[in-house]
Amino acid sequence: xxxxAQSPRYKIIEKRQSVAFWCNPISGHATLxxxxxxxxxxxxxxxxxxxxxxxxxSQLPKDRFSAERLKGVDSTxxxxxxxxxDSAVYLCASSLRLQGETQYFGPGTRLLVL
Amino acid sequence: xxxxxQPDIHITVSEGASLELRxxxxxxxxxxxxxxxxxxxQGLQLLLKYFSGDTLVQGIKGFEAEFKRSQSSFNLRKPxxxxxxxAEYFCAVGAHGGSQGNxxxxxxxxxxxxx
Numbered sequence: 001x002x003x004x005a006q007s008p009r010y011k012i013i014e015k016r017q018s019v020a021f022w023c024n025p026i027s028g029h030a031t032l033x034x035x036x037x038x039x040x041x042x043x044x045x046x047x048x049x050x051x052x053x054x055x056x057x058s059q060l061p062k063d064r065f066s067a068e069r070l071k072g073v074d075s076t077x078x079x080x081x082x083x084x085x086d087s088a089v090y091l092c093a094s095s096l097r098l099q100g101e102t103q104y105f106g107p108g109t110r111l112l113v114l
Numbered sequence: 115x116x117x118x119x120q121p122d123i124h125i126t127v128s129e130g131a132s133l134e135l136r137x138x139x140x141x142x143x144x145x146x147x148x149x150x151x152x153x154x155x156q157g158l159q160l161l162l163k164y165f166s167g168d169t170l171v172q173g174i175k176g177f178e179a180e181f182k183r184s185q186s187s188f189n190l191r192k193p194x195x196x197x198x199x200x201a202e203y204f205c206a207v208g209a210h211g212g213s214q215g216n217x218x219x220x221x222x223x224x225x226x227x228x229x
Contacts, residue, residue, distance in 0.1 A: 004157070033216065042118070042219030043158070056216060073196050091157060103217060105150075105157035 002026065005107035006092050012112045017081035021109045023060055025073070025094030031055075033103060034077050035091040043091055049075065082113045116141050117198050118207050120220035127195050128228045135190040137205035142220045146208035147188040148217065149179055153201045162205075164188065177200070 005024040028050050034081050035043035046065065047057040047075050053071040060067070064083070069075040079086055089108040095101035117140040118150040126188055139145060146165055150158040179190045180190025188205060202224045205218040 040221070041207070042221050043217075044219070045216040048216055052155055093158075100162060102148075105159070107155075110155075110209045 003095055004092055004104055006090075006109055007107040008109055009107065010110050010112075012114065013082055014114050016081040017080065017083055019082055020078045021074055021090050021092075021111075022073045023077070023092030023106060025075075025092070026104055027061065029094035029096055030072075031095045031097060031101070031102075032075050033095075034067055034075070034095040035093065037089040037091055037108070039088070046077070079111075082111075084113050086112055087113045116145070116207055116218045118205050118218055118220035120203075120205055120223050122223045124224045124226065125223070126226040126228060129197050130194050133190075133192045133199070133225070134206045135203050135205075135225070137190065137220060138186050138209045139188065139205070139209045140163065140186065141207055144183070147179075147181060148206040148208065149177070149188075149190050150204045150206060150219075151201050152204065152222075158204065159185055161190070195225075197227045197229065200225055 007022050032049045034046045036046050037043040046060045047067045048055045049069045052069050065079055067077045089110050091108045092106045093103040093104045119138045121136050131181055148163045149161040151161050152158050153229045162171045162176050164171045171179050177192050179188055181188050202222045204222045205220045208217045
């Protein structure tokens, strides 16, 4: 079974530029999560989708971050414009359903904002 | 509010020695509890999870964890550490009930293994 795929693996941009990350979850997984992991911290949830609907985006900085999962499969997370403090690893995870299910994580995208 | 505390930022053990990583959580009801491991440049891999039932949970790679409700703890243990266990370990709590499945993670414990 293929795992969660993410691209790109690394990205370096300058502040105020825009960037997009892509995630393809495990086949059949209805729930998709985006986490932000700042160096020295545990992952923090940004947004979670159930199929193509948003379940929780309470911690997403909506003035600069956006995410979509149009067909209920793969997802894109965008930052526009980026700030220095957005430097982090962005992890995508998926699970079969919502509560209590094991979340399977992708390798992450490491973003450096200069 | 839910929270997870991993008191040890960095632990060093000798290869072959036993290991215990501490995790304390704050949650108003019985939580779902997880331990994940993250190797450098990699995503998180699930080691084990507790949902209900037997409070001693066995996981992959020889790890186990014990849920102690009275102490709000879910410590991870391994009887004999291998050099390949060097990584960062994250404890996480998830909620029973409701419609959300997000996990709250601790800040992690980095494990170094001495030859």
